[in-house]
Amino acid sequence: YFRHYDNRDGLSHNTVFCAVQDRSGFMWFGTNVGLNRFDGYSFQVYEYDSSDSLSLIQNRVNSMFVASDGIIWICTEDGVCTYDPEADVFHPFYLTEDDVKPSFFMHVLEDGYNDLWMIENSGFVRYTPSDGSYRRYPGKSYFNPTAITLASSGSPLFADSLSLWRYTRQNDSFVQTPVLSEKDAMRGNKIYTLLQLPNKKILIGTLSGLLQLDETTQEISVLIPGITINALELQDNRTCWIGSEDGLYIYNIYDGNMRHSRYTSENSLSIRDNSIYDICRDSEGGMWLVGYFGGISYLPNRKTAFNYLIDDN
Numbered sequence: 001y002f003r004h005y006d007n008r009d010g011l012s013h014n015t016v017f018c019a020v021q022d023r024s025g026f027m028w029f030g031t032n033v034g035l036n037r038f039d040g041y042s043f044q045v046y047e048y049d050s051s052d053s054l055s056l057i058q059n060r061v062n063s064m065f066v067a068s069d070g071i072i073w074i075c076t077e078d079g080v081c082t083y084d085p086e087a088d089v090f091h092p093f094y095l096t097e098d099d100v101k102p103s104f105f106m107h108v109l110e111d112g113y114n115d116l117w118m119i120e121n122s123g124f125v126r127y128t129p130s131d132g133s134y135r136r137y138p139g140k141s142y143f144n145p146t147a148i149t150l151a152s153s154g155s156p157l158f159a160d161s162l163s164l165w166r167y168t169r170q171n172d173s174f175v176q177t178p179v180l181s182e183k184d185a186m187r188g189n190k191i192y193t194l195l196q197l198p199n200k201k202i203l204i205g206t207l208s209g210l211l212q213l214d215e216t217t218q219e220i221s222v223l224i225p226g227i228t229i230n231a232l233e234l235q236d237n238r239t240c241w242i243g244s245e246d247g248l249y250i251y252n253i254y255d256g257n258m259r260h261s262r263y264t265s266e267n268s269l270s271i272r273d274n275s276i277y278d279i280c281r282d283s284e285g286g287m288w289l290v291g292y293f294g295g296i297s298y299l300p301n302r303k304t305a306f307n308y309l310i311d312d313n
Contacts (some may be wrong), residue, residue, distance in 0.1 A: 001269040006295030010043035012036055016290035017282040020064045022072060022085060027282065029290060030061025035074065046090070047087035054089035054199040057102055058083045067116065069129070073108040080105050080118075095125065095134060102151020107147075113169070119145045124158070142174065147205075149194040159204065164213070179204060179211065179220060195232035195240065197253050203240065205229030210242060210249075223258065224249060233279035233287070242288060243276030248289065263294070271297045 006014050012034035020028050026040040035046040035056055041255030049055040058076035065073045072083040079102030080093040092102035105118040105125070116127045123139035143160040151157040151166060158165040162185060164177040180189060183191075193205035203223075206212040210224035224242070231243030235250075242249040247262035248271055263274045272294030280288040 002271055002289075002299050004272045004295065004297055005038070005043075006272070009295075010036075010194050011295050012043070012045045013294045015292050016277065017061060017293060018063045018278045019288050019290050019296070020066050020072065021280060021282045022066050023070045024069050025283065027280070027288060028064060028072065029296065030064055030074070033059050035059075035061050054091070057092050063107050065110070067110050067129070068114060071129075073116070075105055075108065079103055079132070080108070095127065097276065107145075109148050109150065109156060111150065117148060117308075119148060119158045124148075127174050131140040145189055147194045149196050149202075151196050152198070152200075156196060157202070158195060159191040159194050160303070161185060164191075164194070164202070164204070177213070177218070179213070180206070184208075193229060193232055195234070197234075197240065199253055201253065203232050203242075205232055205242070212245075223251065230275075230277050231279045233281055235281060235285070235287060241279050241281075241289075243279050243289060245275050247271065247274040248276060273297065 005011055010174040011029065013031040015032040016029050018030040022028060029036040029038065037044045046056045048057060048059050050299050058078035059079040061074055062077065063075045067073060070085055073082050074083060081090045081102060082093055083090050095103040104118050109117050111117060116129060118127060122144055123137050123142060125134055125136050128136040143165055145158045146161055147159040149157050149180045154170055155167045162178065162180040164179060165174040167174055179191060189206055190210040191204055195203040197203060200215045202213040202215065204213060207228050208305050209222060209226055210229045212221050212223050228245040229242060230245065233241050235241050238252055238254055240251045240253055242251055247260060250259045250261065261271060263272060264270050271289060273291030275292040276289050277292060278290050282288065287299045289297040
């Protein structure tokens with residue numbers, strides 16, 4: 001039984017690309033027009049202001065990441081900025097002193113050693129916030145990532161269009177695991193998102209379905225065929241939520257049971273949007289779904305003694 005939030009509740013735009021929770025418990029939503037902070041009651045909207053150098057640098061927010069120091073990394077159409085919760089201001093991020101514009105990255109992730117890994121258009125970067133040092137990994141010499149997750153070892157696990165790439169910190173190298181074929185690429189398929197599961201398996205979301213890699217046997221199985229997979233998030237140690245272009249799938253990672261939930265106009269308590277772009281689990285176990293048309297759908301982590309009877313007339 002989902003709750004819903006959209007522009008009628010103060011959300012700046014109903015197209016929402018990403019969601020995170022900060023260390024203070026606020027939920028943050030990146031939309032097509034502005035960044036939104038939600039305290040459980042109302043939205044505070046942050047937008048670009050050309051007269052304010054400490055404002056959001058661009059209004060379309062594509063992805064976000066909350067680092068261990070509490071800083072929020074915000075990837076916009078015009079580059080990356082960081083949000084300082086203590087001062088309530090934004091700072092454009094320049095990887096080098098020679099950069100004229102804020103550095104552009106599509107995703108940011110922190111590993112178990114407090115290094116930040118940033119995916120750019122051609123290659124990726126490892127950045128150490130403590131001293132500002134970095135190393136660039138050009139796509140021509142390495143690979144061009146399309147997705148990143150954190151492996152159980154605490155190291156980053158990447159994917160390019162066709163393969164997984166596991167990072168070994170000891171010798172600063174990558175080990176490739178092929179997943180898709182060149183024939184898949186010719187059909188327009190590619191890897192889009194990743195998630196490390198606690199049972200030594202990896203979920204691989206593609207433009208044409210969901211795959212699962214067994215790290216023990218190296219076998220790859222198809223869990224959901226033919227659907228673009230946009231988001232993967234663990235609800236608990238047994239259950240994974242899967243956001244797709246055809247609604248929500250809920251997967252038991254141990255018994256293989258899969259449930260499918262779609263928006264329906266007859267049920268006001270269903271998810272609001274079948275095109276799910278991101279999923280965020282909050283610190284209380286609540287699940288937040290965001291998508292292209294319907295704003296935000298929220299499932300609290302509470303049991304209720306009531307059953308709902310829906311009048312579909």
